[in-house]
Amino acid sequence: MNHIDIQKSFWKGTLVISGAALFVKVLSAFYRIPYQNIAGDLGLYVYQQVYPFYAIAFALSMYGFPLMLSKMVSEDENNQFKNTLTTTLIGLSSFFILVFFLLHSFSPMIAKAMNDLLLVQPLRMASYSFLFVPFLSVARGFFQGRENMGPTAISQVAEQFVRVAMILILTIWLVSAGADQYLVGTAAVFGGLAGSLVSVFVLILFLRKQEVRIEAYGRLSLRKTMKMMGSLLKGGIAICITAVMLALFQLIDALQVVPGLKASGMEVLDAKVNKGIFDRGQPLLQLGTVIATAMALPLIPFIAKSKQDKDYERINVFTGLSLKFSFIIGGAAAVGLAVIIVPTNIFLYEDGNGSAALGILGVAILFGSLAITSSAILQGLGKISYPVIFILSAVLLKAALNTFLLPIYGISGAALTTVISTAFVALCNLIVVHRMTNVFHVQRFYSGKVILSLILMAIATSLWKELWFFFETEGSRVAAGFAAVSSSLLGALVYMVSLVYLNVWKYEEIIMLPKGKHLVKWLYKERSSENG
Structure with a gap:
């Protein structure tokens, strides 16, 4: 494979992972809006109290450890990656079983610190999410280390899709049945666990398809094992902290x-x-x-x-x-x-x-x-x-x-x-x-010009919003939606025109953006012909 092919492969893999991560982020943000509409502010409160624990486990299995493991696999010169994967799977499993046990056991103390003892069950449910971290991390790290980003991306999307679907289905069912908000919140956390389980199944299918078995062909010394696990935990947790x-x-x-x-x-x-x-x-x-x-x-x-x-x-x-x-x-x-x-x-x-x-x-x-x-x-x-x-x-x-x-x-x-x-x-x-x-x-960042553009955008958006509300007296949700969407579109247009007019973007910068040539033709018609 020549240099150009390697570069294309690198960018293709990066874009696959980035696209999956973007989809996951959007879906993760979106579902909480209908969840609040169904469960109410109290229901959203219950879920958000325990969500950070799930988010940390999710980030560790999606960003932290897979990146570290992929580096170990890609740098393996002696074809000992199966030994490495087995050792890390055992090490991570031992560590996260301890994390699960501590969070599950100390849930009453955490709930007391939150001033709400009714949160014990949702917190205990969230503790189970850490049990999925070892396998998800090792499997994703293996595929990424082999420059095969597809399984990681597909497992992430499947996990998030099932999670969101389960959360909304369980919430609608329990709320319609008259369940209290704490049971609804516990069920929502369970929906996240269902998503993680589906992700495990997806990765197992890919491993079986490639006939990969995570097993040991030799023994690593205790010193090497401790050094490897120390490096993995330190690097993985550090990456996770920036992600969460x-x-x-x-x-x-x-x-x-x-x-x-x-x-x-x-x-x-x-x-x-x-x-x-x-x-x-x-x-x-x-x-x-x-x-x-x-x-x-x-x-x-x-x-x-x-x-x-x-x-x-x-x-x-x-x-x-x-x-x-x-x-x-x-x-x-x-x-x-x-x-x-x-x-x-x-x-x-x-x-x-x-x-x-x-x-x-x-x-x-x-x-x-x-x-x-x-x-x-x-x-x-x-x-x-x-x-x-x-x-x-x-x-x-x-x-x-x-x-x-x-x-x-x-x-x-x-x-x-x-x-x-x-x-x-x-x-x-x-x-x-x-x-x-x-x-x-x-x-050059042209901060002054950007701030001026923001002021112009704010003025235009505010005037349009106030004008709409002046003529719309009902204050309905549909009217509010139209005001919000139309104001944001007008503001975006004013902002874009202002940035172009004030020459904040340089020609070569726009060319480097996705679809840059089309943006240049649309935004800088005259300049594109001069620079052509």
């Missing part, structure tokens, strides 16, 4: 919001409902950062390869372009959501409760996008420890700020601490990225 930054912030809120609201004098039931209202923002935050995530995934191996080739110019170009894209898209999503949050809230969740808090939370889309992209850049440069340290520091920062702001400002305070924490990670990451690449001196 927002879920870690959700975990802090799960532990602090209800007790904090209760401390402010709110009744326990009202505090739980308010937490559910606050959790409405999580799908919006996840959808807002999904583009940055989709860009970040293929960025890691590309920058790593550029660093290996010592092609620093290419690193600077793609680092600058990805950060610029995250800034432009993340800024638009954050500002746009803040302007249309009231009709969006009514359209998606039937009422406008908590719109102020959700509008504040939307600002985290900008900083979250920059944090995710910059973390991927640092990971590609081999500096994974930096974003891990920054994210863990941000978790502590959020916990400290919640203690002060929650009793005073309620869920708006929790939203503000998320914004501050994501901004902290983004700023720290960007400082390190600049020190390593000098990207802000090499690349």
